[in-house]
Amino acid sequence: QVQLQQSGAELAKPGSSVKISCKASGYTFTSYYISWIKQTTGQGLEYIGYINTGSGGTNYNEKFKGKATLTVDKSSSTAFMQLSSLTPDDSAVYYCARGPFDYWGQGVMVTVSS
């Protein structure tokens, strides 16, 4: 069965970076893009961008350019998102989702605090 397994919760200091992962199984990894979504209580669900898992090409929401960097490792069927120059506003749950949003990961809580 299709699964997207995300890495564990992160506690990070302001100004640092975190890299979270999304490991896919149960389907041909390169057949679907992977999207990333941010969820906060205040802003709701926000679309960060997607990565073409075959070519590695990316497309970012303007709002997240410079904040998020999407990469992929085809050999392990894993997509990654690095968040840089963290501030408390980056504290959120981050989800990965397969192409047409038909499968979602369980989410990763990122907390930015000194």
Added chain:
Amino acid sequence: DVVLTQTPPTLLATIGQSVSISCRSSQSLLHSNGNTYLNWLLQRTGQSPQPLIYLVSKLESGVPNRFSGSGSGTDFTLKISGVEAEDLGVYYCMQFTHYPHTFGAGTKLELK
């Protein structure tokens, strides 16, 4: 960016009651390829969003047929014909006709 406005923000229902949620878009969601990329998601407490409906009215595999979606252009509706306890949570519409993809603010379905 496309703004999706969901109403009502909160919905109180009894078990067995039929309810509807509206999602209105600031732009038409009809893609140039003829598809309308409007999905509905349900997020139960403590869980990730799960897909219910895609392309306005098509049920995802395993979703009970008490859920139905309708609409076109800028106006869309999710209907639950006979609410069950497992249906409680927050419902979101989302669009990926236009980039960046966007989400509604959610409608929380609670028991009356």
